[in-house]
């Protein structure tokens with residue numbers, strides 16, 4: 001099974017409501033889709049999210065990276081030699097992790113089809129069902145409380161609350177949410193780099209004193225400030241999870257060895273796909289550091305690849321794969337079944353897609 005052709009297209013999926021973080025506001029998913037066709041007529045699909053404020057990747061840069069840098073390096077290679085393909089993807093250009101992720105995902109889809117096996121079983125096959133949280137966008141405390149009630153009605157047991165725009169309001173936001181939904185639901189916070197280190201410590205200690213019972217806090221400070229991240233980690237009891245500070249396996253190793261965070265958020269769009277995410281899992285296993293498997297604003301296409309990885313590894317204990325749960329519609333036929341919080345894998349080979357609707361190439 002040889003790589004014959006690589007096509008680049010686009011998918012557009014409307015969201016249920018605007019997605020708002022400390023970094024950006026988005027109304028719909030507009031991602032790049034990679035379609036790889038083999039000489040045997042098999043097709044593999046991948047997706048890249050242009051999250052410029054986090055990865056630096058835009059639709060234009062992703063398309064250019066895939067067409068002009070990655071594709072020429074891998075056309076003609078055998079799918080079964082996945083090691084050579086992934087080496088060439090990594091060496092084709094630096095950074096551009098979302099473009100690399102889209103190609104990596106499509107290659108894994110084909111690798112599974114080649115071996116007639118779902119990907120999660122090839123990677124370890126640890127579980128068949130995973131439970132995701134749902135993200136609540138940063139808005140007024142009243143609106144966030146209403147959105148949280150709605151999410152609980154949909155069955156979510158864990159909510160990921162976006163904060164980081166204004167620390168005084170953040171206390172009010174969490175108070176309003178706890179008043180609205182009580183204490184049976186787990187709350188994790190994501191500040192998306194919005195606080196200063198000292199501000200984060202003061203705020204999180206207040207939240208501890210108020211008994212808000214926060215499961216973890218994601219990326220409290222700016223991505224490059226590892227000293228600041230470590231300061232927060234060492235001065236609060238709530239576990240701190242590194243997100244934007246960790247792209248590569250080298251980043252993960254540095255954070256873990258410096259004890260700059262308690263947990264690592266792995267996202268395919270930051271690692272450049274499954275092959276590098278696996279290296280982070282191995283590093284984390286060595287040090288006993290649990291990981292979250294997260295996503296950017298992505299459709300079910302690339303989130304399905306993350307689902308396969310999350311299902312395969314024991315060290316992944318926290319799931320933030322809510323891209324499809326935030327969407328108004330799902331144009332992807334086949335693949336894992338997303339029923340709000342519950343995601344169930346099946347035994348279809350590769351990623352198991354039947355059709356990608358709404359795809360323009």
Ligand SMILES: C[C@H](N)C(=O)N[C@@H](CCC(=O)O)C(=O)O
Pocket residue numbers: 021024051135160190192243294295296297298320321322323
């Ligand atoms: C969608 C997911 N729950 C999430 O919050 N992901 C990112 C932000 C994604 C984006 O801006 O597209 C995160 O910071 O964890």
Ligand SMILES: [Mg+2]
Pocket residue numbers: 190192218219243244265
């Ligand atoms: Mg985050």
